[in-house]
Amino acid sequence: MPTPHLRTVLAALAMLLLSACGGSDGGKRPAGNGALSVNLANLPAGLPAAVRISGPASYAKTIGSGQTLSGLAPGSYTVSANSILSGNMTWSAAVPVQSATVADGATAVVNVSYSSSTLALAVREVASVSGAVFLTAPAGDARQFIVERSGRILVMQDGALLGTPFLDIRNRVAVTGEGGLLSMAFHPQYASNGWFFIYYTDAGNDIVIERHSVSAANRNLxxxxxxxxxxxxxxxGATNHYGGLVSFGPDGFLYLGTGDGGGAGDPNGNAQNLTLLLGKMLRLDVANARGAQPYVIPATNPFAGQSGRRAEIWASGLRNPWRYAFDAERLYIADVGQSRREEVDIAAVSQGGLNYGWNIMEASLCYNAAICNKSGLTMPAFEYDHGSVNGCSITGGYVYRGKAIAELAGRYFYSDYCGGYLKSFLYKDHSVTEQTSWTIPDIDGVQSFGQDGNGELYLIAASGKVYRIVRAGTP
Incomplete structure (x- = not known):
């Protein structure tokens, strides 16, 4: 225990330290007595802005409406106003970036004035590959990897297809019905471990997921x-409803979307059977995959450790989740309907164990019954009826996070195999808003979207043509 003399010395040292730090505020001096007033004009009521203010001492703040920022240190501040999208209308600042000098005890003023214009999108053909079904790339990679249903993966570099396939497993892939090599996914640490994963069907009609590695000598092989x-x-049995997408979630786990096994109406009840892996979203830990143990069950899987249920299952009640997508901590599942309605299910990545209803439900409709028990089922966030306008089979895409068309950030894009269109919506505050139809030429049989290493989006047609989604007028 300290002596009285030692306590006195310690107290004196503490006072000296506080004095050196400028007081008893934990070492933080007051920022200053300056202010910056940011005024916004000509924005529609209720449309939030995206204005970022940065300044001395790493000051940074983003505001959505006009306001006065006080307690600022003297110095130069930068006010950057991003363009804002609502539907297909863009509001852009006349002067996107402005500077203001804040003086102690004074208020600087920056006026941001907006004007509106219509955002138009277009598609530009970038490749034609017979049997193309998917496009992806490692994060930040300038190449595009195009998956060919017959069993090859081709590399497109600087706009040209390389002559030698990245991978060729045509001798192991069966393309009967809806089968084939259907997708691939690069490991989050691909740059260091060289791993990628593929999803295909074999001659025995099984769904197979394999891990492959890039050549150390040639990164294009x-x-x-x-x-x-x-x-x-x-x-x-049936040769349809294989699902088809393998992907890594933001949690680092490997996800698979499997179909219900095929046949109209899921005759065997696979999607609701928790002892089977069909009609499900699966979640596997492949971080230390090896021959003796190719995967382990994440401890947070909803049925981990439970008897009578497959622990690989993350979600159930899916008919044919041909394409799904992650966006930060959210999962979008586009589940192909039977004969009446298409749906998109949206949930937090952390929400395991959800049952999306098939074959009790087809979207929010009771399937083959006037009434049904919906308790314990999760209804879709978005759905549409079949018909000449909407189509017959949803093709799910991605939430846009690219840089080429920054106003589109946060919009989920989708199409329909029978519709040939391009549509989007914004999911905000647990509801779908800003449903937008984009004017592009009809594409016969949009069967997949693609996303490159920079977050730009692509459409893949049944003809094998691959299109990049661009701002209209872009060369």
Whole structure:
């Protein structure tokens, strides 16, 4: 225990330290007595702005409406006003970036005036690959990897397809019905470990997920001998509804969207059967995948450790989740309907164990019954009826996070195999808003979207043509 003399010395040292730090505020001096008034004009009522203010001592703040910022340190401040999108209307600042000098005890003023214009999108053909079904790339990579249903993956570099495939497993892939090589996913640490994963169907009608590795000698080629089977899922009987997408979530786990096994109406009840892996979203930990243990069950999977239920299951009640997408901590599942309605299910990535209803429900409609028990089921966030306008089979896309058309940030894009259109919506505050139809030429059979390493989006037609979504007028 300190002596009285030592306590006195310690107290004196504490006072000296506080004095050196400028007081007892934890070492933080007051920022200053300056102010900056940011005034916004000509924005529609209720439309939030996106104005970022940065200044001395790493000051940074984003505001959505006009306001006066006080307690600022003297110095130069930068006011950057991003363009804002509502539907297909863009509001842009006449002067997007302005500077203001804040003096102690004074208020500087910046006026931001907006004007509106119509945002138009277009599609530009970038490749034509017979049987193309998917496009992706490692984050930040300038190349595009195009998946060919027959069993090849091609590399497009600087706008040209390379002559030698990145991967060719046509001898193991069966393209019967809706089968084939359907997608691929790069590991989040691909730059260091070289791993990528593929989703295909084999001659036995099984769904197969494999891990492959890039060649150390040539980054445009896969290493043919470095193959590890992760999981094999029996798919007996029908040759449709295989699902088809393998993807990594923001949690680092591997996700698979499997179809219900095919046949009209899920005759075997697979989607609601928690002892089977069909009609589900699966979640696997493949961080330390090896031959003896190709995957482990994440401890947070909803049925982990439970008997009578497959622990791989993350969500159930899906008919044919051909394409789904992650956006930050949110998961969008586009589930293809039976004969009446298409749907998009949206949930937080952390929400495991959800049952999306098939084949009790088709979207929010009771399937083959006047009434049904909806308790415990999760209804879609978005749905539409079949018909000549809407189409017959949803093709889910992605939430735009690219830089080329920054106003589109946060919009989820989708199409329809029978519709040939391009549409989007914004999911905000647990509801779908700003449903927008974009004027582009009809594309016959939009069967997939793609996303490159910079977050730009692509459309893939049944003809094999690959289109990039661009701002209209872009060369």
């Amino acid at each position: 896969a290493e043919p001998s470095a193959v590890l089977e992760i999981i094999r899922i029996p798919h007996p």
